Amino acid sequence: MPYPLIPAAHLRLYPVSAIRAMEQASDNQQAPVSLMERAAAAAMRLVTTLMPEPGAVLILAGPGDNGGDAALLAAMLASAGYSVDICALLSGALSADSQASWQRCSHSSARRIQAEQLTAVHGYFPYQLIIDGLFGIGLSRPVSGLAADLIRAVNRASELQRIPVIALDIPSGLSADTGAVVGGTQGIAIRASHTLSFLGNKPGLHTADAKDYAGHVIIDFLEASVSADVRETGVLNCANTLPAMPKRAGNSHKGSFGDVLIAGGAAGMSGAVLLAARTALFSGAGRVYAGMLEAIATDYLHPELMCRPLQQHVLQKEIIVAGPGLGQSDSAATELARLIAANHTMVLDADALNLLAQQTPLQSALQQHTAEKILTPHPLEAARLLNWTVAEVQADRIAAASELAHRYQSVIILKGAGSVLCQPGNAQYRINTSGNPALATGGTGDVLAGLCGALLAQGLTAWDAACLACWLHGTAADDLCLNGTGPVGLTASELIPAIRRALNQHIALGQL
Ligand SMILES: NC(=O)C1=CN([C@@H]2O[C@H](COP(=O)(O)OP(=O)(O)OC[C@H]3O[C@@H](n4cnc5c(N)ncnc54)[C@H](O)[C@@H]3O)[C@@H](O)[C@H]2O)[C@@H](O)CC1
Ligand SMILES: Nc1ncnc2c1ncn2[C@@H]1O[C@H](COP(=O)(O)OP(=O)(O)O)[C@@H](O)[C@H]1O
Ligand SMILES: [K+]
Structure with missing residues (x-):
C-alpha cells in the first residue's frame, strides 16, 4: 500500500x-x-x-x-x-x-x-x-x-x-x-x-x-x-522525511553493496544472529557473515549466509553488527573489545550494550572508536547505559536518547512505541511514526539491527541508515497487520520479507 x-x-x-x-x-x-x-x-x-x-x-x-x-x-x-x-x-x-x-x-x-x-x-x-x-x-x-x-x-x-x-x-x-x-x-x-x-x-x-x-x-x-x-x-520520521537509497549501478557486483558481519551467538542464542543476518541479506547487503561465539549453526534455509566461529573471522572492511545473542561472558567481552578496536562502522545492540554498560574498559575503547556507529537500546538497555531507572528513561525518552547520543558519540535509536532517534552534535531528534505492538515479540530487535547493518553497507550514513531502518521496520509490521499477520502472532522471521518489500517500494517510489 x-x-x-x-x-x-x-x-x-x-x-x-x-x-x-x-x-x-x-x-x-x-x-x-x-x-x-x-x-x-x-x-x-x-x-x-x-x-x-x-x-x-x-x-x-x-x-x-x-x-x-x-x-x-x-x-x-x-x-x-x-x-x-x-x-x-x-x-x-x-x-x-x-x-x-x-x-x-x-x-x-x-x-x-x-x-x-x-x-x-x-x-x-x-x-x-x-x-x-x-x-x-x-x-x-x-x-x-x-x-x-x-x-x-x-x-x-x-x-x-x-x-x-x-x-x-x-x-x-x-x-x-x-x-x-x-x-x-x-x-x-x-x-x-x-x-x-x-x-x-x-x-x-x-x-x-x-x-x-x-x-x-x-x-x-x-x-x-x-x-x-x-x-x-524535532521532526517526525515518516514517509516524506526518509533518505533515498543510493542508485544501484548496472555495472555492479556483490562487492558494490558491502559486507556485514553479525557478531553474537552464545550457546542457545544462534537464532538472534540468524535473524539479523537474514535481514541483512534480504535488505541488500552484498555479503553477510554470521559470526557465532559458541553456537555454530548453518542456516539451511539461507545457505547464502556464511556462518562461522566469530573468533576465527578475520576482519576486513565489513560493517559490524555486534550484540545479537552475544551473551555477557568473558569471551563475549573479549570479542567485543576486538570488534570495537578495529574501528569499523558499527551497530551495537542487545548484549553488546549490556557489556558496554558494565565494563569501563569497553566504554574507554568506544571513546577511541572514531568510525560511525548506531546504538539501538530498548528502554532497559538505555537505563543500564545511563545508570537511570527504566521509569526515568520512559518519563523523558527524548532526553534519554539525546543524553546517550552525547555520552556515546553515536546515533541512538531508543526503541519502543514511537522510537526516538538522536545523533551527536545535533539537537534535532526524530520520532518514528511507523510500527505497532505486533513488534513486541522476541527477535524483532535483532531484525532492526541487521537492517541497520545492511543499509550502512550500502553506503548510507549512520543517521540516514537509522532513520530509514526504523521506519521500514515499523512499516513492515503495519503492512503485515493489514493482511492479518498481526497484531497477534507476528514473528520476527515474517518481518524480514515484509521489510524487503517495503524497501523495494521505497526505492521504486524514489525513482518515480
Ligand atoms: N498556547 C496557545 O497559544 C493557546 C492556548 N490555548 C489553550 O490554553 C491552554 C494552556 O492554557 P494554560 O496555560 O492556562 O494551561 P492549562 O489550561 O493547561 O492548565 C493550567 C491550569 O491548570 C492548573 N493545573 C495544572 N496542573 C494541574 C493538575 N495536575 N491538577 C489540577 N490543576 C492543575 C494550573 O494551576 C492552571 O490553573 C492550551 O493547552 C490550549 O488549550 C488556546 O486557547 C489557544 C492557543
Ligand atoms: N508497542 C510497540 N510499538 C511499536 N514498536 C514496538 C513496540 N514494541 C516493540 N517495538 C519495536 O520492536 C523492536 C523490539 O526490539 P527489542 O526490544 O530489542 O526486542 P528483541 O531483543 O526481542 O529483539 C524495536 O524495534 C521496538 O521499537
Ligand atoms: K485537554
Whole structure:
C-alpha cells in the first residue's frame, strides 16, 4: 500500500516553550480574533465534521485556558443546537480570555453538571461525544483528586460505550513534551480517540504513552505564522522525511553493496544472529557473515549466509553488527573489545550494550572508536547505559536518547512505541511514526539491527541508515497487520520479507 505523506508543516515538533513563544508573538500582534476564539472555532469544525447532526455532548473544562477553549466551544455548540452538558473544575483566577469564554458559556443553553454526578455513574453515559478541556500544556503535576476520578469515569464510559473523545490540545494528564502520563503509574490521563492540537505539532503526541492516549492527531495552526526565532526541536520520521537509497549501478557486483558481519551467538542464542543476518541479506547487503561465539549453526534455509566461529573471522572492511545473542561472558567481552578496536562502522545492540554498560574498559575503547556507529537500546538497555531507572528513561525518552547520543558519540535509536532517534552534535531528534505492538515479540530487535547493518553497507550514513531502518521496520509490521499477520502472532522471521518489500517500494517510489 502507498505510504502516507504528512504535510510538511505537521512534521515539525515544538516543545511547550516554543508554543508559548508563538502564543506570546500572536498576543503581541493584538489580532481582532483571539487565539482562544480560533481554537474553539477549530474544535467546532471538527465536532461538526464528526457529528454533523446535533446530538448530546459532554464537555470537561479545567481551570486554565484549556478550560477556556472548552467553555467557548460549549457556547458555540449550544447555539448550534447541540445538547451540551459542561462539567467545570475551576480553581483560582481565570485569564481575561477565559473569563470571556465562561461568560459566553453562561449565557448559552449549555447546562452545568457537577463532577460528582459523573463519577458516581457506573452505568450509562447519555452522550454521543465527549470533549476534554481539563488541562492542556499548562499541566504542572500529576492529575489527582476529583479530576482524576472524573478522568477515570470518562475513560471507563468512553471505552465501554465507544463514545468518541476529542482532547483539546493534548489529552489531559499527558505531557506535551514527553508523551508520558505525568506521574507515571500514579498518574492518569484521558484516553482520546482524537486530539486536536493547537499552533504546532508536539513530541508528546507521538512517543511513549501517546500511542494509547492521543488517538488520531490533528493539528490546527490557528492561522498563526511561526516566527523565525521559534524553532522546532524535532521532526517526525515518516514517509516524506526518509533518505533515498543510493542508485544501484548496472555495472555492479556483490562487492558494490558491502559486507556485514553479525557478531553474537552464545550457546542457545544462534537464532538472534540468524535473524539479523537474514535481514541483512534480504535488505541488500552484498555479503553477510554470521559470526557465532559458541553456537555454530548453518542456516539451511539461507545457505547464502556464511556462518562461522566469530573468533576465527578475520576482519576486513565489513560493517559490524555486534550484540545479537552475544551473551555477557568473558569471551563475549573479549570479542567485543576486538570488534570495537578495529574501528569499523558499527551497530551495537542487545548484549553488546549490556557489556558496554558494565565494563569501563569497553566504554574507554568506544571513546577511541572514531568510525560511525548506531546504538539501538530498548528502554532497559538505555537505563543500564545511563545508570537511570527504566521509569526515568520512559518519563523523558527524548532526553534519554539525546543524553546517550552525547555520552556515546553515536546515533541512538531508543526503541519502543514511537522510537526516538538522536545523533551527536545535533539537537534535532526524530520520532518514528511507523510500527505497532505486533513488534513486541522476541527477535524483532535483532531484525532492526541487521537492517541497520545492511543499509550502512550500502553506503548510507549512520543517521540516514537509522532513520530509514526504523521506519521500514515499523512499516513492515503495519503492512503485515493489514493482511492479518498481526497484531497477534507476528514473528520476527515474517518481518524480514515484509521489510524487503517495503524497501523495494521505497526505492521504486524514489525513482518515480
Ligand atoms: N498556547 C496557545 O497559544 C493557546 C492556548 N490555548 C489553550 O490554553 C491552554 C494552556 O492554557 P494554560 O496555560 O492556562 O494551561 P492549562 O489550561 O493547561 O492548565 C493550567 C491550569 O491548570 C492548573 N493545573 C495544572 N496542573 C494541574 C493538575 N495536575 N491538577 C489540577 N490543576 C492543575 C494550573 O494551576 C492552571 O490553573 C492550551 O493547552 C490550549 O488549550 C488556546 O486557547 C489557544 C492557543
Ligand atoms: N508497542 C510497540 N510499538 C511499536 N514498536 C514496538 C513496540 N514494541 C516493540 N517495538 C519495536 O520492536 C523492536 C523490539 O526490539 P527489542 O526490544 O530489542 O526486542 P528483541 O531483543 O526481542 O529483539 C524495536 O524495534 C521496538 O521499537
Ligand atoms: K485537554
